[in-house]
Amino acid sequence: MRYAVLSDIHANLEALQAVLADAAPRTDALLCLGDLVGYGADPVACIETVAARAQTLVCGNHEHAVTGLIDMEWFNAYARAAAEWTRERLDEDHRAYLASLPLVAEVGDATLVHASPDRPDEWEYLLTAQDGFDAFSAFTTRLCFVGHSHLAGVWSLGSSGPEYRVGAVDVELERGRRYLVNVGSVGQPRDRDPRAAYAIWDAERGTVSIRRIVYDVAAAREKILRGGLPRFLADRLAWGS
Ligand code: ZN
Helix, strand or coil, X not given: CEEEEECCCCCCHHHHHHHHHHXXXXXXXXXXXXXXXXXXXXXXXXXXXXXXXXXXXXXXXXXXXXXXXXXXXXXXXXXXXXXXXXXXXXXXXXXXXXXXXCCEEEECCEEEECCCCCCHHHCCCCCCHHHHXXXXXXXXXXXXXXXXXXXXXXXXXXXXXCEEEECCCEEECCCCCEEEEECCCCCCCCCCCCCEEEEEXXXXXXXXXXXXXXXXXXXXXXXXXXXXXXXXXHHHHHXXX
């Protein structure tokens, strides 16, 4: 089985469609790590597109924000404005669907979780090499896929020592090693590369590849501006930060 693993779509339909088009000939199934909504202008289309295709989904902190499961005091001003804007555009069915998503799921020998697998409802970011290595004790599967920081990277632990690689890496999974993979963000990359990020996990061959995909940033920015969302949320798509 070859899985496309997507995270942090953030209501960016242009980025989502470009990633799905790239993934279609290369993968058999779709897994999603949450944050379908928040920041971008197409929350409903992104929820419906992913819900129709994903084999397994877990929820992100933005799902919890728009469904009232966490207090938005916790969010910065832009995230809060986006969550309020998004909440007004979702109907009862969308909110119920988002509220029903689990925090953690397992597919084969992989754990799926939006933020750190250690206390996933506290939404801790894995930003440094050490953050990632510390999180290995919080999952029991061989692999763990995460998002949340919008920064792609792969941590691994095994007898030949710890390893951490950032960016669009290709990894051959080695026997006896375990892996923690941040798949990056489809809809709002933050590593100064505006291209959408996602991962392909080939469970038979034992490989994980992070891919970067060009999409129509101008169209996504224009919709954010026309929709009345904060201008910063449009501009950061072009900066990739
Ligand atoms: Zn996010």
